[in-house]
Amino acid sequence: MKKILLILSAALISVPGAADDNATMMPHHAGGDMAHGEMNHDHSAQHEHAINDANNSAMMSAPALTKTDEISAALANGGAPVVVDVLGVVCDFCAVAMNKIFGKRDEVSALYVDLNKKTLSLVVHKGASLSDQDIEILAKKAGYRIAAIRRDAAAMGG
Amino acid sequence: MTPSALRICAAALGIFLSASVVARPVSYTGGWTLIQTANRASTSGLLHYSVSHNFSVGMRHEWQRDDDVTLTVIQPTWLAKRWFGHNYQANVYLTGGLGTATDRSAANLGSDTTSFIGVMTDWETRTLFVSYEARFLEQGKLGNHSMHAARFGWAPYTGDTGELHTWLMLEVDHRKHFDNKTAVTPLLRFFKGAALFEAGYNITDSSPVINFTYRF
Numbered sequence: 001m002k003k004i005l006l007i008l009s010a011a012l013i014s015v016p017g018a019a020d021d022n023a024t025m026m027p028h029h030a031g032g033d034m035a036h037g038e039m040n041h042d043h044s045a046q047h048e049h050a051i052n053d054a055n056n057s058a059m060m061s062a063p064a065l066t067k068t069d070e071i072s073a074a075l076a077n078g079g080a081p082v083v084v085d086v087l088g089v090v091c092d093f094c095a096v097a098m099n100k101i102f103g104k105r106d107e108v109s110a111l112y113v114d115l116n117k118k119t120l121s122l123v124v125h126k127g128a129s130l131s132d133q134d135i136e137i138l139a140k141k142a143g144y145r146i147a148a149i150r151r152d153a154a155a156m157g158g
Numbered sequence: 159m160t161p162s163a164l165r166i167c168a169a170a171l172g173i174f175l176s177a178s179v180v181a182r183p184v185s186y187t188g189g190w191t192l193i194q195t196a197n198r199a200s201t202s203g204l205l206h207y208s209v210s211h212n213f214s215v216g217m218r219h220e221w222q223r224d225d226d227v228t229l230t231v232i233q234p235t236w237l238a239k240r241w242f243g244h245n246y247q248a249n250v251y252l253t254g255g256l257g258t259a260t261d262r263s264a265a266n267l268g269s270d271t272t273s274f275i276g277v278m279t280d281w282e283t284r285t286l287f288v289s290y291e292a293r294f295l296e297q298g299k300l301g302n303h304s305m306h307a308a309r310f311g312w313a314p315y316t317g318d319t320g321e322l323h324t325w326l327m328l329e330v331d332h333r334k335h336f337d338n339k340t341a342v343t344p345l346l347r348f349f350k351g352a353a354l355f356e357a358g359y360n361i362t363d364s365s366p367v368i369n370f371t372y373r374f
Contacts, residue, residue, distance in 0.1 A: 087242035090282050094247075095319045096352045096373055097186035115284070115319045118244060141187040143211040145242040 062150060063117035064157030071123055074110035078126035081155040084135055085147040089118045097142040105130065105138070121155075183235045183251055183278060184214045185373055191216075192372045198341060198365040199224060199305065199333055204233060212237035218255060221262075224336070227300050229272050231257030248281040259297040270298030287311030287325065307331035311347065323349035329358070329367075338362045 065071065065081045075081060088094070095113035098120055102111050107128040112121045120139075124130050132149050139146050185191045185208040193204040200223060206216025213236050220229040233255040241248040252275075259272035276293035292306035311327040325347035332340050345358025345367055352374060358367035 087244060088240070088247035090245075090247050090284055092319065092323060092349055092351050093182055093185075093354075093373060097189065100189060101186055113319050116316070141211055143184070143186055143237075143240070147244070 062148070062154070062157075063114070063119050065155050066112050066114040066117060066119065066121045068110070068112050068121075070110040071112055071121060074123035074125075077109070079109045079123035080126070080152060082122040082124060082130065082135070083150045083155040084120040084122065084139070085149075086113075086118055086120050086139065087145045087147050089113065089115060089144065091115075094142075094144065098139070098144065101138050101142040107134075182249070183253060184208055184212060184237045187211050190374050192370075192374075194368075194370045196366070196368045197331075197343070198360045198363040198367070199336070206233065206235065212240075218257075222303070225261075225301065226263035227259055227261050227297065229255075229257060229259045229295075229297075231255035231272060231274070246281060246283045249279065251278040252276070253278065253293075259300050261300055267300060270300050272297045272300070284316045285313045287313075287327070301335075303333070303335055305331060305333045320351055323347075325349070327356075327358070336363070343367050 063083065063085070065083050067075075071081075086094075086098070089098075092115070095115060098113050099111065102108050102120065102122065107124050107130045108122055109125045110123040113119075114121060122130070122135075135149060136146055183191075183193070183206070185206075187208060187210050189208045191204075191206050191208070191214070193206070195202050200220050202218060202220035204216050204218040206214040208214040213234070216233045216235070218229065218231050218233045220231075221227075222229070233253060235251055235253040237249060238252050239250045254276065255272070255274045257272055258269050260269040261267035272295065274293055274295040276291060278289070278291040280287070280289035282288075287310070289309045290306070293304065295303045297303070307329055308331075309327055309329040311325045313323060313325050315324070317323040327345045327347055329343040329345060330340065331343070341360050341362035343358045343360040343362075345356050347354065347356045349355075352372055354369075354371040356367065356369040359365070360367060
């Protein structure tokens with residue numbers, strides 16, 4: 001028994017980065033399609049334009065909100081659309097995890113995990129807010145990582 | 159621990175450390191998972207609770223049919239590393255167990271403390287799946303066992319959220335204490351929502367494989 005514990009301890013200690021798994025969770029520029037205005041980076045004007053151009057171009061082809069009956073009804077009630085590009089979404093267990101975690105939040109009036117688009121479509125209740133940081137934390141609780149977040153017109157594919 | 163057991167542990171840990179890549183023994187924070195397996199060696203049930211996105215604690219009950227020994231153990235599992243990609247996910251899990259093993263055979267050797275360590279790794283896309291797992295089990299006077307298994311899977315189509323997902327899989331397992339040390343099992347995996355069901359047949363040992371997982 002002691003030997004087993006010793007081997008296990010040695011393995012845990014020697015794994016680079018294992019202890020801080022998912023600690024650096026949100027690569028805001030991953031995929032190149034995070035709305036630039038959502039970042040707090042200090043860019044020069046020229047750089048900003050270049051990034052904005054790239055983001056605008058990327059957003060043109062970025063997946064839009066997936067409309068289910070529940071989502072359409074939530075939008076009709078004045079809810080705000082949010083599309084989250086999620087990394088590592090490959091199976092229904094991923095969808096179950098995000099449905100359970102995000103579905104518990106009072107701010108969320110409707111949601112759908114689209115495996116084909118690899119997105120989480122959310123509608124936030126009228127007057128409520130769900131920050132990028134909140135979404136990041138919730139995705140982490142579900143076991144996933146976010147590549148980009150689009151809101152409002154950008155979320156609708158505009 | 160015997161030298162051969164050490165070699166198996168070293169091999170398992172070697173694979174772990176080299177970050178090559180099974181299933182998802184850790185769920186979302188606050189999630190419960192029920193995992194039932196039945197293969198040529200054993201029938202088992204594991205109910206675990208995910209304390210966080212990378213750590214679960216569960217209770218396992220296992221019947222090793224060949225020896226007619228049952229185990230009841232507490233099993234923690236740690237998601238040591240997850241790689242995220244737009245089209246893939248890969249994971250390395252470390253697991254262990256501590257509890258009691260009881261001899262149910264006519265020999266009636268009684269009970270002893272049992273423990274195990276294991277590593278599970280997987281790489282998965284919407285249509286391809288590769289996994290490896292290894293476990294070394296120490297049961298005191300009831301003997302030690304080791305196993306390792308690799309699995310390859312292919313999905314003939316990509317189902318969307320909530321649809322029925324179907325996988326064709328092939329598993330190769332190695333159990334040193336069996337007459338047929340290495341065995342091959344083709345199996346079908348059906349996956350829908352929170353439920354996963356697998357049915358296969360071990361063509362080496364002529365025995366069925368039935369696995370079921372449910373998340374809630």
